[in-house]
Amino acid sequence: MKKIALLLAIFAIGLQSVFAQTKEITGTVTSAEDGLSIPGVSVSVKGTTLGTITDLDGQYTLKVPQDAATLVFSFVGMQSQEVAIVGTTVNVVMESDVVGINEVVVTALGTSRAKKSLGYASQGVSSEEITAANNISPISSLSGKVAGLQISGQNFSGSQNILIRGASSFSQNNQPLFVVDGVPISNENFNTTEAQRGGGGYDYGSMTNDLNSYDVESIEVLKGSAASALYGSRGQNGVIMITTKSGKAGKKSFSVELNSGVDFEQVSILPKQQRSYGGGYGPFRTATIDGQEYTVVYYAMDESWGPKYEGQEVLHWWGAADYEKGITSTPVTAPWVAPKNDVKSFYETGVAYQNSLNVVTTSEKSALRIGYTNVDRTGIVPNSEQQKHNFNINGNSSFFDDIIELNANVNVVRTDTKGRPQFGYGDNSQSQKFFQWGQRQLDFDNLKNYINPDGTQRTWNRVSWSNGTPVYSDNPYWTAYKNYQDDDRTRIYGKAGVKANITDYLAASGNFYYDTYTFNQRERVAKGSQAMSSYLQINRQDMETNLEGKLEFNKNIEDFSILAMLGANTRKNKYSRFQGETNGGLVVDGLYNLNNSANSPLLEDYKREMKVNSWFGSASIGYKDMLYVDGTYRKDYDSSLPTGINSYSYSSFSASFLASQLIEADWLDNLKIRANYGETGNGTSAYQVFNVYTIGDPFNGNPQFTNSARLKNQELKPELTSEIEFGVEAAFLKNRVGFDVSYYTRDTENQIVPIEVSGASGYTSRVINAGKINNKGIEVLLYGTPVRTKDFSWDLTLNFAKNTNEVLDLPEGLDKIQLAAAPFGGAYINAVEGATFQEILAYDFVYDDNGNKVVDGSGMYMTSGELTSVGSVLPDYTAGIHNAFKYKNFDMSALIDISEGGNYYSITHMWGMYSGMTAETATATTNGNTIREDGLVLEGVTESGAQNDVVLSAEDWGAYHYHGYGTPSATSIFDASYVKLREVTLGYTFPKLIDVVESVRLSVYGRNLAVWGLDNKGIDPETVVGGSGNIQGLEGGIIPSSRSFGFNLKINF
């Protein structure tokens, strides 16, 4: 915070001189509705970011440059006004705004359009909403704010799974296209399939994590095919259009905005674990050490079916370790008790400092914005940290009497991350060691000392009292401090464009868009770990360029307005990955370099290149601001398909009718009916058409070649989505109440599907075009202002989206397609004909006719022994409830995010039960006993229909959670519903303090503060997300859910 204070001081002094030539304007803002004054109205000098807000009495005072001509007044729910500066007093009467009616939104390919003219649904989110809770990622901050946009996944710069109107493609990607100021940016996910299915790995996160919340002006979500059809083969999953902040030319001005925040992150949800029994299996062992008999723990076992805590004096692992290493001369024993510092104490409070500085300078013909944001944070896992620098320059200028306009935008992002936690079922996955396998009596204070004096590892999971070699588990602190990963990414994206205004209705423009990054990853396993030491390095480079030319026509002829466009684009993608891994361990300890490999390191070289040429056109005709008809067409030529059969076209039609133009009614502000049809596609990725041989590492001096497991297809076509959408928008009572409702139904056909074939065919899958998925649903946005008085206002926004996903058709002879298998084969994600695209198939319980679970002679639930669907991963509906309150200078808001339905499979639960770690394995019975002493009788009936009365031992009950015993795996299936208090903010805007400071706002916020409705109380369903692909719903070892809170200071000069 010291740094920030210093910065402030520098600016306070430095800026004095800049504003020397100013005059002071004062005035009062009142409401046309009731004549009362309005506090909190933003007053700014047009073309600059100079501004202030009105005080409690609706009055303001603003120093403006001598040559300032116009003031802009804006307030939520009111129509913005521009008023010429005449004299030194400017009073304004503000009218209620009819939301949306005069709004201008950014549509496909960057065309700005009046929202009223759109024949499709489009929902925007403003800069204020994005930064309200100081979310580092603008994409994460959209969660719960847009109807039909589903965002899940949260951890240390991890992956988000983002779906617009559900998932429609079997192929590996259902993520929308991200476009920043016209630049299509990569959102590739580099998590391995193994990591995504829960098999263990690091979450390298979504590439959109490079975006900076504080640079974002607004985000527009193009949901339907008609909205995104102009993106052709990339538009299938919708488009998220991001507009960044820029200066507006017109007047000479200079302004500065400073944001400074600090954020605290704490672990919030951990699996519930028992605290009555320690590690091992059965009774203690004894050992004779130096002639003395000791009670020893079964160190080598990574389960917790050991003795009950009764204060018995035992030789704990650390006592054995200290004695083995000569630290103590005799073995030191200690009581057998529940740990004082349990798993939770391993997690730290993550702290993030976020500082952002933006400078805007404008002149009559030019504008320039320079922004810099810095994030410096630590995570909840020890030794995790991240530094992120975002640098943005955005400039535009016009020449030759405004005939030529130039604009350029450069973003440079550098991210250095260390210690991303491993998740899933992996060697270095702390959760796997904490919640799936381990000993419950471990005190984390003892574990903190993870290195012996001789440099070897000091872990609890010893072979025996005399042998400290790790059996299965490394000390978690050893994992955190020795076996950590790190990565860095440098990314540059932006554009350069020129526009020529040939006549007042015809303009030509050329734009060059680029997005390039290098992403380097390093993973380590230190010498002395349970696994063989290793070092892995991956260097990735990616580049996308787009060269686009457009001719735009915009003219009103009598009652008709015509907007037409013709353009062409050529896109090139070039990607390369170079990967090296040590082989046979490291030679020198602690030296992480490929040259330090015991044997020749393993190298992998991969390149990918694609080119897509396109041309496109669109036309929109409006009649009397009342009826609009649109059409678009795009044709793509794709180098990833065989020459000659590689072009596809997409078109859309839409219409909107503003009925309110015909109805003269006081209470009706807006009524719009819209309808559209659109087509979009999803191209193939490179090299999917011709079979090749995979090259293996040389063996005995000869190369190795083999077929890949998937047979490719020379007749592959892009997928095709066609969608019909209807919608109604309305606003009533001076905009106090309004709604926007959409209904859509979309079919995705010609799916590029890798279908499973019999392994005996020589391949395990083949790629074909087949299958049809339908998504249909409704989206509702409801808003209203229940209370609005002089001092107090309450705004309420509700959004709701229900999407129904159905697999209508699968390739001949198939009734399901497997998308993923959980580790250990207890659950499989399948697209099932007649059901959803992401059904979980598992070994289900057997139910009798009355719906009772059937139990066999051992007292355990029976399983049908066949994989059957136990539910879908996909939620039934999602909703968001946003309340915003304003009282004088205070404002407060709360966002509740709801996801209902859906399921996931939990390996953490399965092994946690198997190993006696979870609380359930020590459920209390009577007389202070637990099921470990008394056993348990499962709720169910026998095959003959009688009530089950067979007593099952706790050990067997636990073990039977592993389906390998021919028992149901449905015991580890959970409902994924949740209700989250996603964001709470409380802000105060200070009355004007000193002249140079235009406004100061201090806010306190919290994210993910509370959660309700969890089926498994110890697992946040959002943490199940292992990547942004189609492999969802499989939890193999979580990174625990966290909550954040902090405060943020925003100062405008």
Added chain:
Amino acid sequence: MKTLKYITLLFVGVLLFSSCEVDYYSDPNSPEVAPTYGIMNRVQKQFMNDTRDEWFAGRQMLLWVQYWNQVNYTEEDRFQYRETVNKAAWEDIYKNAQDLQDIITLNTDEATKGDMAQFGPNVNQIAAARIMLAYIYLHAVELWGDVPYSSYGSDDPSFQANKLKVDGTDMPAYAKQADIYADMLKELDEAQQSILTDEKMIDGDNFFAGDAALWKKFANSLRLRIANRVKDVYTGAQAHITGAISAGVMTSNADNAGLTFEANALNGAPMYRAFVVSARNDFAPSMQFVELLQGKRGPFGVEDPRLDLFVADNGDGFKVGIPLTEANSVVSGFAWESMPGDAILAPDYTEYYMEYAEVCFIQSELNGWDQSWYEKGVRASLERWGVAADDIDAYMETLPAASEETVMMQKYIALYMQPMEAWSEYRRTGYPNTLVKANTPYQYTWPTADGDMTQTYEFKPIGGLTDLPNRNKYLLNEGSINKENKDAAATSIGGDEQDTPMWWQ
């Protein structure tokens, strides 16, 4: 300003109407045609990685024939195999077969056969692929029974495996065991006849460095193994037995078909990779096998000189096998077990496809448990494990006379680390007879630093089995994607159970 406008218009016009067509970009990472010797090199190594690794061998085959038991988890010891292992075995077998089919295609196709001839005459390469195919398909047919099968020399319409690439068959029918065995024998015969023995077989050959004469012996030895297995149910077998021997089977350890791994982590032997690289110490030599080698059980009565190679000393300096028990909690309480010997876990271990000792034992059997073939077999095994000559002679002195029991028991010991073949021979003959019986409590006494310990254990198989399984059930995956064919096969073999007998049982 006018000119500027026209320039802009022209520029945009050119951009808009320049050709949109693009050409296909081919894959810069992998070739569309691969050299056959690289494929053969891969298959020879990969098949051992697939079938002699910690999964298929460690968590199934070595346990079933009780060479090893697991130290913590008893499920697989008790015949509850993992479905993932079952599926991997199926997919691995046919994937390797696919690569071999490609060797045949690349040596047949006019566009490529000329190029490929530089790695060996086309006809020899095709023969090598056919021999390897028989070896690999034998695993499938002996693991499940009726299975999809493919043949180079036969156009039997029921042979539909590995045909997706050529004719689009993605749901192959299951061929009958009788047809498969007959065809494998025919394939091996035709292949061995076609070999040009004075030219090289194929480059990239890890068995015989391309020596075609040795390939011929391998083909006939394999033919002998298969014919011997089915001789009681297949009348044509006798002709193959005679034919194989007269065409030439292995005659010494120099003829053994083995694959030696490299002494490093990447290309090291599968068990080295499991125990050392991945630090999985989940398996240990079984009580029954250790006692057999110690002469405490079985017909031999003396310590086998291979014991030291097969089994390491435990921490107290004893060789102690791990008992076969009824539950994880019981076995995990046993803390005295010995690990496999260094010879077994060496990175440059040689995994044998087939060896001379087996050929000797088969010939002993075929000649009414012949003493001299029996002795040759025992000696061959001892020699190939590197037992010192004096120890060999001493052991040979103590050897009881050849009989069905002694020959089959020696064959079991010789087949250590080739558990698939040992299992097939158990199913055919009932030997070894030293395995722990199911559901029968037994006493086990073992040495410790504090003197002998004795405890009673019981081996309780999962799933109601009372003897070793006869087969794996068909994979669940086939049941969901190739159900019709799988169901037909299940009916044909008399049920899809672990105790459904093989055709030749």
